[in-house]
Amino acid sequence: xxxxxxxxxxxxxxxxxxxxxxxxxxxxxxAGEIVALLGPNGAGxxxxxxxxxxxxxxxxxxxxxxxxxxDDPGAGIWQPPENRQIGxxxxxxxxxxxxxxxxxxxxxxRCNGHSKKSARRKAAEVLLFLGVAELERKPxxxxxxxxxxxxxxxxxIIQEPSLLLLDEPLSGLDALASSKLRxxxxxxxxxxxxxxxxxxxxxxxxxEIADRVYVLESGIVTEFGQPDDLRPKPNTPYVADFAGxxxxxxxxxxxxxxxxxxxxxxxxxxxxxxxxxxxxxxRSISLHRNASQGSPRNNLPVVIDSVESLGDITRIVTxxxxxxxxxxxxxxxxxxxxxxxxxxxxxxxxxxxxxEPLAL
Amino acid sequence: xxxxxxxxRLPLVVRLAAxxxxxxxxxxIVGLVGKASWSSLLLDLKxxxxxxxxxxxxxxxxxAALLAVLFGTPLGIAMARITNKWSVVLRSIxxxxxxxxxxxxxxxxxFALGRNGIFGKPLFQTTGLILPYSWAGVxxxxxxxxxxxxxxSVESGHRLLDRRYELASASLGAGANRRLTSITLPLLRxxxxxxxxxxxxxxxxxxxxTITFAGNMPGTTQTLPLAVYGALETDRQxxxxxxxxxxxxxxxxxxxxxxxxxxxx
Numbered sequence: 001x002x003x004x005x006x007x008x009x010x011x012x013x014x015x016x017x018x019x020x021x022x023x024x025x026x027x028x029x030x031a032g033e034i035v036a037l038l039g040p041n042g043a044g045x046x047x048x049x050x051x052x053x054x055x056x057x058x059x060x061x062x063x064x065x066x067x068x069x070x071d072d073p074g075a076g077i078w079q080p081p082e083n084r085q086i087g088x089x090x091x092x093x094x095x096x097x098x099x100x101x102x103x104x105x106x107x108x109x110r111c112n113g114h115s116k117k118s119a120r121r122k123a124a125e126v127l128l129f130l131g132v133a134e135l136e137r138k139p140x141x142x143x144x145x146x147x148x149x150x151x152x153x154x155x156x157i158i159q160e161p162s163l164l165l166l167d168e169p170l171s172g173l174d175a176l177a178s179s180k181l182r183x184x185x186x187x188x189x190x191x192x193x194x195x196x197x198x199x200x201x202x203x204x205x206x207x208e209i210a211d212r213v214y215v216l217e218s219g220i221v222t223e224f225g226q227p228d229d230l231r232p233k234p235n236t237p238y239v240a241d242f243a244g245x246x247x248x249x250x251x252x253x254x255x256x257x258x259x260x261x262x263x264x265x266x267x268x269x270x271x272x273x274x275x276x277x278x279x280x281x282x283r284s285i286s287l288h289r290n291a292s293q294g295s296p297r298n299n300l301p302v303v304i305d306s307v308e309s310l311g312d313i314t315r316i317v318t319x320x321x322x323x324x325x326x327x328x329x330x331x332x333x334x335x336x337x338x339x340x341x342x343x344x345x346x347x348x349x350x351x352x353x354x355x356e357p358l359a360l
Numbered sequence: 361x362x363x364x365x366x367x368x369r370l371p372l373v374v375r376l377a378a379x380x381x382x383x384x385x386x387x388x389i390v391g392l393v394g395k396a397s398w399s400s401l402l403l404d405l406k407x408x409x410x411x412x413x414x415x416x417x418x419x420x421x422x423x424a425a426l427l428a429v430l431f432g433t434p435l436g437i438a439m440a441r442i443t444n445k446w447s448v449v450l451r452s453i454x455x456x457x458x459x460x461x462x463x464x465x466x467x468x469x470x471f472a473l474g475r476n477g478i479f480g481k482p483l484f485q486t487t488g489l490i491l492p493y494s495w496a497g498v499x500x501x502x503x504x505x506x507x508x509x510x511x512x513s514v515e516s517g518h519r520l521l522d523r524r525y526e527l528a529s530a531s532l533g534a535g536a537n538r539r540l541t542s543i544t545l546p547l548l549r550x551x552x553x554x555x556x557x558x559x560x561x562x563x564x565x566x567x568x569x570t571i572t573f574a575g576n577m578p579g580t581t582q583t584l585p586l587a588v589y590g591a592l593e594t595d596r597q598x599x600x601x602x603x604x605x606x607x608x609x610x611x612x613x614x615x616x617x618x619x620x621x622x623x624x625x
C-alpha cells in the first residue's frame with residue numbers, strides 16, 4: 001500500500017516545541033493510504049494536524065506534501081495553508097454559517113477562479129457522488145450533526161487534495177449518526193483514493209478504514225502497524241483501553257494476584273512475584289446472573305456501565321469492582337438481556353489471565 | 361390559590377433600584393412629550409431654520425457614519441489582531457475621543473485642521489481647502505466622536521469570532537484577500553452594522569465638537585442639536601418641537617439597531 005519516493009501524500013519528520021507542549025513526529029501517508037493517528041486526549045494530535053495544515057510552524061525538521069516541501073525551517077521554506085495541497089475536516093466542522101450547503105462546498109473552487117455557476121455545478125456533482133445530493137439547498141443551521149460532517153467532508157475533498165486531514169470525524173455524533181457516518185467515510189474515502197491522516201477514538205472505525213496506525217503518546221509518535229495488531233498485544237495502557245483489552249498493573253503476593261483490595265484474581269501457574277502487568281482478553285470473560293460454582297474460577301461482582309453491539313459481538317463495560325471490558329456473543333447477550341446498571345457476575349478462567357512481570 | 365414564588369423573582373431591593381433607574385431615564389422624555397403642543401407641532405417644524413438644520417444633521421451624520429465604517433472597520437480588525445506593545449497605545453488613542461469633552465475635541469481639530477493649524481495650513485496653501493465652518497467641518501467633527509464606536513464594536517466582534525474559520529478557508533485555498541472579503545467581513549457584519557448605527561446616533565447628537573470646529577451658522581453648519589440650543593433662548597415652543605423630532609430620530613436608530621443586532625444574538 002505504501003508508495004515509494006515522491007509519491008507519499010505526506011512525509012513529515014519534525015519537532016514542535018510550543019509552551020510546555022513538545023511533539024516529535026515521524027509520519028508517512030502513502031498516496032491513497034488511510035492512516036489513523038491515535039492517542040489520549042491532550043497528546044497533541046490536533047496540534048500535529050495543525051502543523052501539517054500550516055496553522056503552526058514546526059521548530060525543526062520538514063513536512064512534505066505530495067512531493068512539495070511546505071515547511072522546513074532549516075531550509076527557510078514555509079508555505080501558508082492556502083498553498084498546501086490539503087483538505088481539512090475540523091472536529092467542529094467550521095462550515096461557514098453565512099453560506100448555504102452548496103456554497104460551502106463550492107468555496108474552494110471559487111478561490112481557484114471558477115465562476116459561481118461552474119463551482120456550484122461541480123459542488124452539486126460532488127454531493128451527488130457522496131450520496132447526499134438532497135442537502136444541496138439546505139441552510140447550514142438546518143443540518144443534523146452527521147449531515148454537517150458529510151458537508152464538511154464534501155467541502156474538503158471537492159478539489160481532490162492529495163492529503164485529507166480528519167480531526168475526530170465521529171465526535172459529537174450519537175450512535176446511529178456515528179455508524180452512518182462511518183459507512184459514509186469508509187465507502188467514499190476508500191473510493192476516492194485520497195491520502196488520509198485521521199484522528200479518531202473509535203477502534204472499530206480504525207479497523208474498518210485504516211491501512212496503518214500511529215500512536216501519539218507523551219508527544220512522541222510511534223508507528224504501531226496494522227490496525228489488527230492493536231487488539232492482541234497492546235503495549236501501552238492507552239492502546240489497551242482503545243482496543244478494548246483489559247490491562248492493569250497489579251502485585252503478586254503469596255500466590256495471589258492483587259489489582260486492588262477488592263479485585264483479586266486466582267491465576268494458574270503463577271511463577272512470578274512483585275509488580276506485574278495483567279492483561280485479560282475481553283473474550284475470555286463470561287457474564288452470569290448468579291455466582292457460578294467450581295474452581296479454579298474467578299467470580300467477580302460487577303455493575304454494568306454500558307452495552308454496545310458490535311455486530312456478532314456485544315461489548316459490555318463494567319465499573320465495579322474495577323473496570324472490565326467484556327466481549328460476549330450478541331446471542332448470549334440477548335439471552336442474558338443485559339441492561340445498564342444491573343448487578344451481575346463476571347467469570348474469568350484462571351488460565352486466561354496473562355501476567356507479565358513489570359521491568360523495573 | 362396563591363401561586364408559588366417564581367425562581368426568577370428578584371429581591372425587593374433590586375426591584376426598587378431597577379425601577380428607579382428606569383424612571384430616571386423615562387422622566388425627561390415624559391416631560392418633553394407632556395409639554396409639547398401637538399396641534400402646532402408640524403407648523404413649528406415647517407420652519408426654514410428647522411428644515412435646514414434637519415438636512416444638515418441627516419446628511420452630515422450619515423456621511424460621518426459611512427466614513428466611520430469605512431475607516432473604523434479596518435482599524436477595529438487591525439486592533440483585534442495586533443498583539444505587540446503598540447496595541448495599548450493604539451487602544452488609548454482610539455478610546456480618547458469617547459472620554460474627551462467634545463469641546464476639547466473640537467478645539468483640537470481646530471488647532472490641527474484650522475486655517476493656521478499644523479495640517480490645515482499646508483492643506484489651505486496647496487489646495488485652497490478650508491475645513492472649519494463648513495459642512496465638511498461638521499462631518500469631520502462628527503467623525504471624530506463617532507469613529508471609536510465602530511472601532512470598538514468591530515474589535516470586540518472580531519475577538520468573539522472563531523479565528524479557525526480563517527484556517528478553514530485557508531485550507532480550502534483562500535488567500536488573505538479572499539479570507540477578508542468572503543469570510544471575515546461577512547461574519548463581522550452584525551458588529552459593523554451595530555457600530556455604524558451607534559456612530560450614526562452619536563454623530564446625530566453631536567454638539568460640542570461641531571460648534572467649536574464648524575460653528576453654528578444656520579443653513580451651513582447648524583445641526584438640529586445646535587438649533588435646539590439656539591431656540592431655547594428665543595422660542596421655547598420651537599426648541600420643544602425640534603427636541604421631539606430628535607427623540608423620534610434617535611428612537612428610529614435604536615429600533616433599527618435592535619432589529620439588526622440584538623435579534624441575532
